[in-house]
Amino acid sequence: MAYCQIIVDISHEDVDHLFTYRIPPKLHIEPGMRVRVPFGHIKHMEGIVINVMETCDLTDARIRDVEETLEDYPIILPNLLKLSFYIRDHVFCTMTQALRLMYPAEMRAERVHSKQVEIIALSVSEAEAEQRAALLARAPKRLAILTALLGTEKKRMESSELKEKIGDFRPSLKPLLEDGTVTILKEEVFRKPYTSIDEALAPDLELTPTQGAVLSRINAAMDLSGNDFLLYGVTGSGKTEVFIHAIRHAIRAGKTAIVLVPEISLTPQMVTWFRSRFGDLAAVLHSRLSSGERYDEWRRIRRGEVKVVIGARSAIFAPLQNIGIIIVDEEHEQSYQSEKTPQYDAREIAEQRCHDEGAVLLLASATPSMRSFARSQRGDLTLLEMPERVNHRPLPEVSIVDMRRELSNGNRSVFSASLYNALSQCIANGKQAILFVNRRGYSSFISCRQCGTVIMCDHCDVSMTYHAAENLLRCHYCGAEKPVPETCPSCGSRHIKYFGVGTQRVEEEMHRFFPAVRTLRMDNDTTREKDAHALLLARFRKGEAQVLIGTQMIAKGLDFPNVTLVGIVAADAMLNLPDFRSSERTFQLLTQVSGRAGRSSYPGLVFLQTYSPEHYAIQAASRQDYRSFYEEEMQHRRRQLFPPYTVIIRNLYDAKDDEEAKQAAESGLEQMEAYFSRAAYMKKYVTLLRVMPAPIRRINERMRWQLILKIVDQPQTADAVRKMSDIALCMNDKVRCVCQINPSNLG
Ligand code: ADP
Ligand code: ZN
Ligand code: ZN
Numbered sequence: 001m002a003y004c005q006i007i008v009d010i011s012h013e014d015v016d017h018l019f020t021y022r023i024p025p026k027l028h029i030e031p032g033m034r035v036r037v038p039f040g041h042i043k044h045m046e047g048i049v050i051n052v053m054e055t056c057d058l059t060d061a062r063i064r065d066v067e068e069t070l071e072d073y074p075i076i077l078p079n080l081l082k083l084s085f086y087i088r089d090h091v092f093c094t095m096t097q098a099l100r101l102m103y104p105a106e107m108r109a110e111r112v113h114s115k116q117v118e119i120i121a122l123s124v125s126e127a128e129a130e131q132r133a134a135l136l137a138r139a140p141k142r143l144a145i146l147t148a149l150l151g152t153e154k155k156r157m158e159s160s161e162l163k164e165k166i167g168d169f170r171p172s173l174k175p176l177l178e179d180g181t182v183t184i185l186k187e188e189v190f191r192k193p194y195t196s197i198d199e200a201l202a203p204d205l206e207l208t209p210t211q212g213a214v215l216s217r218i219n220a221a222m223d224l225s226g227n228d229f230l231l232y233g234v235t236g237s238g239k240t241e242v243f244i245h246a247i248r249h250a251i252r253a254g255k256t257a258i259v260l261v262p263e264i265s266l267t268p269q270m271v272t273w274f275r276s277r278f279g280d281l282a283a284v285l286h287s288r289l290s291s292g293e294r295y296d297e298w299r300r301i302r303r304g305e306v307k308v309v310i311g312a313r314s315a316i317f318a319p320l321q322n323i324g325i326i327i328v329d330e331e332h333e334q335s336y337q338s339e340k341t342p343q344y345d346a347r348e349i350a351e352q353r354c355h356d357e358g359a360v361l362l363l364a365s366a367t368p369s370m371r372s373f374a375r376s377q378r379g380d381l382t383l384l385e386m387p388e389r390v391n392h393r394p395l396p397e398v399s400i401v402d403m404r405r406e407l408s409n410g411n412r413s414v415f416s417a418s419l420y421n422a423l424s425q426c427i428a429n430g431k432q433a434i435l436f437v438n439r440r441g442y443s444s445f446i447s448c449r450q451c452g453t454v455i456m457c458d459h460c461d462v463s464m465t466y467h468a469a470e471n472l473l474r475c476h477y478c479g480a481e482k483p484v485p486e487t488c489p490s491c492g493s494r495h496i497k498y499f500g501v502g503t504q505r506v507e508e509e510m511h512r513f514f515p516a517v518r519t520l521r522m523d524n525d526t527t528r529e530k531d532a533h534a535l536l537l538a539r540f541r542k543g544e545a546q547v548l549i550g551t552q553m554i555a556k557g558l559d560f561p562n563v564t565l566v567g568i569v570a571a572d573a574m575l576n577l578p579d580f581r582s583s584e585r586t587f588q589l590l591t592q593v594s595g596r597a598g599r600s601s602y603p604g605l606v607f608l609q610t611y612s613p614e615h616y617a618i619q620a621a622s623r624q625d626y627r628s629f630y631e632e633e634m635q636h637r638r639r640q641l642f643p644p645y646t647v648i649i650r651n652l653y654d655a656k657d658d659e660e661a662k663q664a665a666e667s668g669l670e671q672m673e674a675y676f677s678r679a680a681y682m683k684k685y686v687t688l689l690r691v692m693p694a695p696i697r698r699i700n701e702r703m704r705w706q707l708i709l710k711i712v713d714q715p716q717t718a719d720a721v722r723k724m725s726d727i728a729l730c731m732n733d734k735v736r737c738v739c740q741i742n743p744s745n746l747g
Helices: 078-092 095-100 105-110 126-134 140-150 159-166 170-178 209-223 239-252 264-281 291-302 313-317 346-357 370-378 403-408 417-428 503-513 532-541 582-594 616-622 626-640 658-678 717-729
Strands: 002-008 019-023 034-039 042-053 115-122 156-158 182-189 228-233 256-260 282-285 308-311 323-328 360-365 382-386 397-402 432-436 446-448 465-467 472-474 481-483 496-498 519-522 547-550 563-568 605-610 646-655 686-699 702-712 736-741
Touching (some): 002 034, 002 095, 019 034, 078 095, 078 717, 105 291, 115 140, 115 159, 140 156, 140 159, 140 182, 156 159, 170 182, 209 228, 209 239, 209 360, 228 370, 239 256, 239 264, 239 360, 256 346, 264 282, 264 308, 308 313, 346 360, 397 616, 519 532, 563 582, 582 605, 582 616, 582 626, 605 616, 616 626, 646 658, 646 686, 646 717, 658 702, 658 717
Parallel strands (some): 228 360, 228 382, 256 308, 432 547, 432 563, 519 547
Antiparallel strands (some): 115 156, 446 496, 472 481, 646 702, 646 736, 686 702
16 A cells, blocks of 8 residues: 655645545555645645655544546656745745745646647658548548648648638548548647747857856856855846856756846846747746746746746746756845745745755846845855956946035926936937936825825825826825825815926926937836837837836846936935835945946946935945945944844734734734743844834724844844744734745835
């Protein structure tokens, strides 16, 4: 007899353990396979096999049979099964939640199926078919079928194509099937995303000496048993080309690679790059694929047809075997941290996966995160550097513009005099410009100039945001909408207006000052549709517009040779966010945006408009000076005991009733205090432990409280984090709680 232990597909603490079933002799079962079993009163329950055993301690009468297998192969490979356990233990979730990361959500409850086509194929030799065709003069339809098939290279044709060619052929097919001249086959087809991309393979570039030196370090590590690298390369230093060569090295050695890119918006350009170099050996996984496309790409990978997987965060779980290298591009990006449960950090998972599988980890950025750079200084990561742009192209020349002075000079437009002049020049030269508007942290609320009233959401304690396209107000937390008031609801004044600069405002001013210049706008409103993002970029690349106006989406990774000017409309918008990383974010964003200028043989100019020109983040960004920013920022972090010196853990409680939320938070506090009195050696590391109302007190009619723990980062800290997360897990129906680690948005 054989038995197996499975985890059922229910994410609940109470059933988060192994259940034993008997394997009927007719079934072949391996760990990682998906099965259907009876479970309690539920007749058909999905589950994943974790172990297979010869014997079992339980009495046979209590054990039930596995009903069937859902696929005839393990959908979770042994390496990913192992990773699931790691995730359960380190990201604090149930085993089911960890396992669900490993295969497309659509496969559960069988919401997608493979797409099949019907093919009519000759089943006799060509000569034989020709002989038989010669006898069919009085059966023109049958003759037409054979002639059509004989005319193809592989002597077969999809039935839809055949029908298009010769009309309805079904009745005449029957005799041909009966006498064995043809057969009907069902074949799987793969839905391929990005078919619009020109797939002619492009040659690899010859590396510069700096690129070559970095590559040889990476390749040497790949030939041994891996290593963890941080590649710090300024914008335009040619990191992508290094990735491509390193992946080639992996493929030549029979290995595979994963490339993580920050977010969906970056994918189209990257995908073009990679598909033009690796063709069908590359697969794309990201959230904008249709479920069919995602499922098909996943299966191509699972079957070993794919050598390189490119994708956003969740691509780290791609079912590749024999991994040689995992690359995390723009490693400083926040989007690698999942905000949904399980709240994994793709960078940490990548590191774990590399260690498990003996692969190279390559974190790369022009503006490494404080955490990664600090780790490289400690020697936890090996630092690789590319301090110059490819072919000695200069870094862009950045000018800081003090907007306070513009105002006192009577200039109320969004363009400073110097940016305006540079724009006129750039346009006159027939070059392209990018205008960057930082939406994050920018208030585009509506307020009364008479009494100062701000229009707030009725359900949340936040101001509503003005959306010019629809001319309405929307709450970014709960989605509630309101028309724009004509008069102030408190004092009746008609001087009610919206403040803040958005992309639309910049576009309007462009048209006012430069009526003949064509512009493209890229923001959430203009990129809702699938592929809209890629299409807009392609239009800009083709020169359909001279000026691209956009938000964060245009900040990273884009490479437009004709862009010689970048204008940053308001550089300091996010310096004042209630986030300990706001300086780091500002520096990263400004450096990345500036890096879009002057990437080909034309030199680049950048104008950085700000109300805080002396701030060190802005100063350092204007010089693209990562190291001096790093030094200064680390001093701030040390003084204020912020990460990477500490870890901040926040349990965020919410309930309809304010008192209940508060009590839940206070009970959490008591449990933590009890925990620290048991683990006294840890207590000295705690720098903050208290309950307070959340900065946004109410969202969607629910009141919010928080329990915050700030603790020095040292080996035992993980235990305290686990304790906080355990507390967050045991909540009742009335009070909800999420545990966040180093949350960026302390709203
Ligand atoms: P990064 O990602 O480091 O900002 P990219 O990888 O986008 O830089 O490269 C910047 C530009 O340099 C791109 O246009 C790329 O095609 C070009 N480039 C990279 N490597 C080479 C090389 N070895 N020879 C010539 N051009 C290169
Ligand atoms: Zn008013
Ligand atoms: Zn709201």
